[in-house]
Amino acid sequence: MRHTVAVLVENKFGVLARIAGLFSARGYNISSLAVSETLDPTISYMTMVVDAEDEKILEQIKKQLNKLIDVIIVTDFTKKNHIDRELMLAKIGYSAKDKAKLDGVLDKIGAKAVQRGNDTAIIEMIGDQDEIRSLLEALKQFGIKELVRSGRIAIAKE
Amino acid sequence: MKLTGAKILIECLKKEGVEVIFGYPGGQVLPIFDALYDADMRFILTRHEQGAAHAADGYTRATGRTGVCLATSGPGATNLTTGIANAYMDSIPMIAITGQVKSFLIGNDAFQEADVTGITRPITKHNYLVKDVKDLAKTIHEAFYIASSGRPGPVLIDIPSDIQQQEAEFIWPEEIDIRSYKPTSFGHPGQMKKAAKMIASAKKPLIYAGGGVIISGAYHELKKLTEKLNAPITWTLMGIGCFPSTHKLSLGMLGMHGTVYANHAIMEADLILAVGARFDDRVTGRLDKFAPYAKIIHIDIDPTSISKNVKVDIPIVGDAKNILGQLVEDINKVPDTSEWLKTIETWKKKSPLKYHDKKDIIKPQYVVEQIYKATKGKAVITTEVGQNQMWAAQWYQYDYPRTFISSGGLGTMGFGFPAAMGAKIGAPDKIVFDIAGDGSIQMNIQELGTCVANKINVKIAILNNGYLGMVRQWQELFYKKRYSYTTMTNPDFVKLAESYGAVGIRVTKKEDVLKAIEKAISIDKVVLIDFKVEEEENVFPMVPAGEALNRMIEGLA
Numbered sequence: 120m121r122h123t124v125a126v127l128v129e130n131k132f133g134v135l136a137r138i139a140g141l142f143s144a145r146g147y148n149i150s151s152l153a154v155s156e157t158l159d160p161t162i163s164y165m166t167m168v169v170d171a172e173d174e175k176i177l178e179q180i181k182k183q184l185n186k187l188i189d190v191i192i193v194t195d196f197t198k199k200n201h202i203d204r205e206l207m208l209a210k211i212g213y214s215a216k217d218k219a220k221l222d223g224v225l226d227k228i229g230a231k232a233v234q235r236g237n238d239t240a241i242i243e244m245i246g247d248q249d250e251i252r253s254l255l256e257a258l259k260q261f262g263i264k265e266l267v268r269s270g271r272i273a274i275a276k277e
Numbered sequence: 278m279k280l281t282g283a284k285i286l287i288e289c290l291k292k293e294g295v296e297v298i299f300g301y302p303g304g305q306v307l308p309i310f311d312a313l314y315d316a317d318m319r320f321i322l323t324r325h326e327q328g329a330a331h332a333a334d335g336y337t338r339a340t341g342r343t344g345v346c347l348a349t350s351g352p353g354a355t356n357l358t359t360g361i362a363n364a365y366m367d368s369i370p371m372i373a374i375t376g377q378v379k380s381f382l383i384g385n386d387a388f389q390e391a392d393v394t395g396i397t398r399p400i401t402k403h404n405y406l407v408k409d410v411k412d413l414a415k416t417i418h419e420a421f422y423i424a425s426s427g428r429p430g431p432v433l434i435d436i437p438s439d440i441q442q443q444e445a446e447f448i449w450p451e452e453i454d455i456r457s458y459k460p461t462s463f464g465h466p467g468q469m470k471k472a473a474k475m476i477a478s479a480k481k482p483l484i485y486a487g488g489g490v491i492i493s494g495a496y497h498e499l500k501k502l503t504e505k506l507n508a509p510i511t512w513t514l515m516g517i518g519c520f521p522s523t524h525k526l527s528l529g530m531l532g533m534h535g536t537v538y539a540n541h542a543i544m545e546a547d548l549i550l551a552v553g554a555r556f557d558d559r560v561t562g563r564l565d566k567f568a569p570y571a572k573i574i575h576i577d578i579d580p581t582s583i584s585k586n587v588k589v590d591i592p593i594v595g596d597a598k599n600i601l602g603q604l605v606e607d608i609n610k611v612p613d614t615s616e617w618l619k620t621i622e623t624w625k626k627k628s629p630l631k632y633h634d635k636k637d638i639i640k641p642q643y644v645v646e647q648i649y650k651a652t653k654g655k656a657v658i659t660t661e662v663g664q665n666q667m668w669a670a671q672w673y674q675y676d677y678p679r680t681f682i683s684s685g686g687l688g689t690m691g692f693g694f695p696a697a698m699g700a701k702i703g704a705p706d707k708i709v710f711d712i713a714g715d716g717s718i719q720m721n722i723q724e725l726g727t728c729v730a731n732k733i734n735v736k737i738a739i740l741n742n743g744y745l746g747m748v749r750q751w752q753e754l755f756y757k758k759r760y761s762y763t764t765m766t767n768p769d770f771v772k773l774a775e776s777y778g779a780v781g782i783r784v785t786k787k788e789d790v791l792k793a794i795e796k797a798i799s800i801d802k803v804v805l806i807d808f809k810v811e812e813e814e815n816v817f818p819m820v821p822a823g824e825a826l827n828r829m830i831e832g833l834a
Contacts, residue, residue, distance in 0.1 A: 178584075
């Protein structure tokens, strides 16, 4: 199962390595990661997406995260009502004749073209994992030449 | 007043009450050694950095005070790592200080450079690379606090040599506040109430205690509770000394080489009160068969230890001393354990710890028993790892905490001798005996030099069977006696001891065993006794790996 786990940490060098080490030492891959400063510049926020088939191991990792000296709070969004988003940029094959077709796709899914050139266009989308997946599906017809995605970020609902 | 980083370090160590540092010099710690030259601080120059780390660890285990070791960058630091990992696995508070190449050279593959904070990240409770001399005092104070609080562990401080040379105002931070680190020390009152109720309704309660009891200083509280409940008690290797072995409620050690009756008790108990123990695989045997009838209450300061291996019914997170003290007060109804104790008594009679003693051959168990006799149970015993360790655990009766010092979690051969050295410095009035094997003693034998030079008069008892005995035992039992690379060609240990300036005694006859031990104790020098013991003796009872605790090989008819 995919888990979105967020940690509030001291904004210091080495903290990311400590956190990553807890996962890698147990043979777990972090499939997505987003790190940034918070309103308090001495604190950073890290959001990770992890595939963990064994709940017990994930539970252990969360406890281990809490045990790290530099970790302030650990939140597991998996069972919490939350909103999550990722940012995607894709460079696709494009020429002027594709305009109507591309606009149709973008309007339907809620993405936008941030640049249109003679051979390629760059598409930007902010959305959850499913929305981005359906956009990518729809963009395949143009030919996806490059794709970059941010790590997922999440926030709890009321 | 402005001081160099090196002097600030020494001042901080004094403020922390450090009385001795174990270590080894080198290029990137020259400023620290220069400051040590006229500092009011005892320094023990070991012969290998691993010896320094184990000595600091042994010092801590014998005294409860945080030990300190010091090494240079690169190879100095990497030589410490086994000792650091060892302390980490057994939750031993220790401070490791390493020199680092000059801060502007870090990452350039400078001479004797290693990424020491990177290397030690998974084997320390926390570590620091100091990049500004102004942070040094605060870092050291934090490091000692982190090492010794909560679930203790080693903390490493890596200090580049230019930081050691730079000057800063020495300001000792009286207060420490780490917002992200607040260990829980008192048990949750609701959980405590539930636990008291569950204990009251038990018929076959069993206390299972670990090293946490010793670390938290809960010896008296545990004794009070055990006696109040009139419940049998067993302990782990790390728990040895947490309760008097000679007490009538004692079942001794459980697990792979535990007593038959302790393991039966686990398998039959209807309630297990686990205190400061972590259900290690050497203790539980086959997990899905462990304690099938028992509800489990688990007291531990570390939430990650709870329900890690065995599902727990009532977890109580906090310090064992506080919680046990509180439980003694909270429990107003105690279970009637008379029938249960009778059953256990029959197990004790039927399957006591035993070995086949012989007239003409020295049994290793016999040697340990004679050490007990000669020291009247008052010595500090350290062990190496393997058969010597298990015999030392089984055949010496420990009645006090901090008298049995052994590498439990990591299982480090070569630990016992340097640990004995540290223990003797911490407890100079005690007799300190390292019970060793002929294999493991050679892993840090160079520390004979340190002991002789500093008059650290420890005693070494080598149970010399000419084998790497524990591995040989496994090869005998599970690999058809194919003794693959477990035979030792040994030096003449007596001559070796003598060449270092220590006293060497060889014992080949049973009737000389006790005399040799008494002689070793009476000589105020480092003494090594080479006991030629039964070569293919096995440690029994034994639970084969992956078997349930009641599937023990008793070894004897």
